Amino acid sequence: xxxxxxxxxxxxxxxxxxxxxxxxxxxxxxxxxxxxxxxxxxxxxxxxxxxxxxxxxxxxxxxxxxxxxxxxxxxxxxxxxxxxxxxxxxxxxxxxxxxxxxxxxxxxxxxxxxxxxxxxxxxxxxxxxxxxxxxxxxxxxxxxxxxxxxxxxxxxxxxxxxxxxxxxxxxxxxxxxxxxxxxxxxxxxxxxxxxxxxxxxxxxxxxxxxxxxxxxxxxxxxxxxxxxxxxxxxxxxxxxxxxxxxxxxxxxxxxxxxxxxxxxxxxxxxxxxxxxxxxxxxxxxxxxxxxxxxxxxxxxxxxxxxxxxxxxxxxxxxxxxxxxxxxxxxxxxxxxxxxxxxxxxxxxxxxxxxxxxxxxxxxxxxxxxxxxxxxxxxxxxxxxxxxxxxxxxxxxxxxxxxxxxxxxxxxxxxxxxxxxxxxxxxxxxxxxxxx
Amino acid sequence: xxxxxxxxxxxxxxxxxxxxxxxxxxxxxxxxxxxxxxxxxxxxxxxxxxxxxxxxxxxxxxxxxxxxxxxxxxxxxxxxxxxxxxxxxxxxxxxxxxxxxxxxxxxxxxxxxxxxxxxxxxxxxxxxxxxxxxxxxxxxxxxxxxxxxxxxxxxxxxxxxxxxxxxxxxxxxxxxxxxxxxxxxxxxxxxxxxxxxxxxxxxxxxxxxxxxxxxxxxxxxxxxxxxxxxxxxxxxxxxxxxxxxxxxxxxxxxxxxxxxxxxxxxxxxxxxxxxxxxxxxxxxxxxxxxxxxxxxxxxxxxxxxxxxxxxxxxxxxxxxxxxxxxxxxxxxxxxxxxxxxxxxxxxxxxxxxxxxxxxxxxxxxxxxxxxxxxxxxxxxxxxxxxxxxxxxxxxxxxxxxxxxxxxxxxxxxxxxxxxxxxxxxxxxxxxxxxxxxxxxxxxxxxxxxxxxxxxxxxxxxxxxxxxx
Numbered sequence: 001x002x003x004x005x006x007x008x009x010x011x012x013x014x015x016x017x018x019x020x021x022x023x024x025x026x027x028x029x030x031x032x033x034x035x036x037x038x039x040x041x042x043x044x045x046x047x048x049x050x051x052x053x054x055x056x057x058x059x060x061x062x063x064x065x066x067x068x069x070x071x072x073x074x075x076x077x078x079x080x081x082x083x084x085x086x087x088x089x090x091x092x093x094x095x096x097x098x099x100x101x102x103x104x105x106x107x108x109x110x111x112x113x114x115x116x117x118x119x120x121x122x123x124x125x126x127x128x129x130x131x132x133x134x135x136x137x138x139x140x141x142x143x144x145x146x147x148x149x150x151x152x153x154x155x156x157x158x159x160x161x162x163x164x165x166x167x168x169x170x171x172x173x174x175x176x177x178x179x180x181x182x183x184x185x186x187x188x189x190x191x192x193x194x195x196x197x198x199x200x201x202x203x204x205x206x207x208x209x210x211x212x213x214x215x216x217x218x219x220x221x222x223x224x225x226x227x228x229x230x231x232x233x234x235x236x237x238x239x240x241x242x243x244x245x246x247x248x249x250x251x252x253x254x255x256x257x258x259x260x261x262x263x264x265x266x267x268x269x270x271x272x273x274x275x276x277x278x279x280x281x282x283x284x285x286x287x288x289x290x291x292x293x294x295x296x297x298x299x300x301x302x303x304x305x306x307x308x309x310x311x312x313x314x315x316x317x318x319x320x321x322x323x324x325x326x327x328x329x330x331x332x333x334x335x336x337x338x339x340x341x342x343x344x345x346x347x348x349x350x351x352x353x354x355x356x357x358x359x360x361x362x363x364x365x366x367x368x369x370x371x372x373x374x375x376x377x378x379x380x381x382x383x384x385x386x387x388x389x390x391x392x393x394x395x396x397x398x399x400x401x402x403x404x405x406x407x408x409x410x411x412x413x414x415x416x417x418x419x420x421x422x423x424x425x426x427x428x429x430x431x432x433x434x435x
Numbered sequence: 436x437x438x439x440x441x442x443x444x445x446x447x448x449x450x451x452x453x454x455x456x457x458x459x460x461x462x463x464x465x466x467x468x469x470x471x472x473x474x475x476x477x478x479x480x481x482x483x484x485x486x487x488x489x490x491x492x493x494x495x496x497x498x499x500x501x502x503x504x505x506x507x508x509x510x511x512x513x514x515x516x517x518x519x520x521x522x523x524x525x526x527x528x529x530x531x532x533x534x535x536x537x538x539x540x541x542x543x544x545x546x547x548x549x550x551x552x553x554x555x556x557x558x559x560x561x562x563x564x565x566x567x568x569x570x571x572x573x574x575x576x577x578x579x580x581x582x583x584x585x586x587x588x589x590x591x592x593x594x595x596x597x598x599x600x601x602x603x604x605x606x607x608x609x610x611x612x613x614x615x616x617x618x619x620x621x622x623x624x625x626x627x628x629x630x631x632x633x634x635x636x637x638x639x640x641x642x643x644x645x646x647x648x649x650x651x652x653x654x655x656x657x658x659x660x661x662x663x664x665x666x667x668x669x670x671x672x673x674x675x676x677x678x679x680x681x682x683x684x685x686x687x688x689x690x691x692x693x694x695x696x697x698x699x700x701x702x703x704x705x706x707x708x709x710x711x712x713x714x715x716x717x718x719x720x721x722x723x724x725x726x727x728x729x730x731x732x733x734x735x736x737x738x739x740x741x742x743x744x745x746x747x748x749x750x751x752x753x754x755x756x757x758x759x760x761x762x763x764x765x766x767x768x769x770x771x772x773x774x775x776x777x778x779x780x781x782x783x784x785x786x787x788x789x790x791x792x793x794x795x796x797x798x799x800x801x802x803x804x805x806x807x808x809x810x811x812x813x814x815x816x817x818x819x820x821x822x823x824x825x826x827x828x829x830x831x832x833x834x835x836x837x838x839x840x841x842x843x844x845x846x847x848x849x850x851x852x853x854x855x856x857x858x859x860x861x862x863x864x865x866x867x868x869x870x871x872x873x874x875x876x877x878x879x880x881x882x883x884x885x886x887x888x889x890x891x892x893x894x895x896x897x898x899x900x901x902x903x
Contacts, residue, residue, distance in 0.1 A: 036797035040698025266825020276627035359722025
């Protein structure tokens, strides 16, 4: 009917794309297209640049945390001056006898005798090295040994070039005496920079040069062990129930809603739960990996349930039918046939949940895992801290020496997380090729 | 207690072994006790299930007793110990009792050198004796139950005994139990928040908390101190939370996340996606404490210098802008993956139709895909907001604790989560309004994120169903 109207056909004459006006329009449209595409790429590049910049900053400030400066001191291990009976030191109770020795005074005497004006550069914990030397070999008693011992944090930072020495003393963050001491040592070749074994073997300390992450790493490990022993079986069994046995009922709907809501509850709320229930109601010990692990287990549980359900759902129904067909009971079908096939998927989800738990800080602050712990944790109920909380505590510390320690601890945490994710990705890939 | 649990487990393993042997014996017709003429195939269950049946029947009652014991023992011990204290110095209120018992426990375990309460030292032997006696009673009860359960179960084993069915029934109950943990957790959260908040609202009116504009949660130690009341008007915290999490962070995250998702779904080929996707996953996988450190160390000073350069004299080193910017970056992968899902859910017909009409890709995206996916994208953004306002470490480390009611992004604001951490760390007495206010803040945070999530998920679901 429209086609018969001459006026209409007239209006719908073919567009003449060759006219300059139309050419301009086409050009403008393509320009818009190009800009839009660029904007999309730009957004991704911006996010990538931020990530790269952040990692670069952290690695730049942090890699020196794995090194420390040491000064050479020659020490005469005089048993009498140390107050150690050489015979007792070699005896069965030798360790105790050596531990009672006054190594601190010996350290100070040796430093004062040899380092002259720069005697106070030696770290307050340097005497621990002397004691360790004797503990390792009691025969050292009565001999003279030359040792490299750690220096104070400000000297260490000077050696690493963290201060701008051309600035005036007030704004530079390091005193003139320290600079003079450092130059004195440097001129005599008494100072060197070496791998910082204290950082990877010690627990926390108030002195940056004596602080290490091993205590926090061990705390993280204990906490995660608790988390995984609780969250993995409970999560997987819950997923099996919901996916294979529970029919649709109001009760299962309620469980599903609870799980999906728990997955979105802010982590700090789990900290409040842990504080109110585990600490105040059940009187569990504060700052303990046990409580931290349980709190994180409740937090990780929804992640494991959701991924385990997806993995179980992905197992083809024919497997179940075949198993049922040869006479397996429903439980046997699940545990003998479905679970082995779903396991890689479940493990992937569990590792992702563990990685998240490993990086979690806020709930652990509330249950007291921010306590200062100068010793490595001995058990699930002893005071401990974890890697991310250690990072937070150090970043909060006013001493300048802790900046590089914080970054170094972040590097350690990120490397562990990267390893965990690689395992998860490997499992996922294997799973995908098999399915 | 741990060695004892190991003993219990070892005994259960022994039960499994005997049950299994018994099953084997029945199967091979060489039963310990001859029961008719047994041939292979006439025993109902496999030996494994006979073993498991004995082990479970022995283990479960014993474990139940131990679990109940772990809950009850503390109260019993406290009662005995308090009763042993001379009446004159006996702690009466629950708080005093708690502190007193902490002293006693610390002394007994050796972690305390000297008690705050001198009476505590005297009752340490009573504590130790009671503790040991009660532990012994529990151990005896658990072992007895274990033996009775195991022997009873073993006596039931017959060739026609349906051990597998019994074991499977128990396993099913275990599955049900595991799936209720989520419900217990939810109840635990709701009840603990409600209970502590209720105690808080007895001291501070709810209206003052929700609508007051002055926040300074200091409660004085002595009642005659000036300014002893403390002010609990949480509006500055709510504003700070919204300002950082819902405004600044979203201004960063929504455009960047959306554009990233559009590029990934519409433009990038598989090769590019293989590089970009792990990058976004890495961005999402970095712990928040790392973002917080970066925000405090690098971004915040840069933002302050920028503010000073702009001529804003009160630009703070702990600005809302620094925390919001970094939080926005952190949320990008989340927004991007939500937008990704929403865009992918738009039927291909609509996109193809648009292309067929001669529209360019960008025109298709802007005029067809985004409008069609808008409910899904909105839902995703709401979920991102709910995540941002619950985020803690970035604001704790970079946003400061000053409760300002300001719209100046260079000024310092504080948030609900940062205040919870500040209120509950460090020295605290547990019943003060200051400490309890953290739970009231937690309740508000929980309710708001819950409502946001429920609403956002319903929007997303409705949207998905519309296209299915």
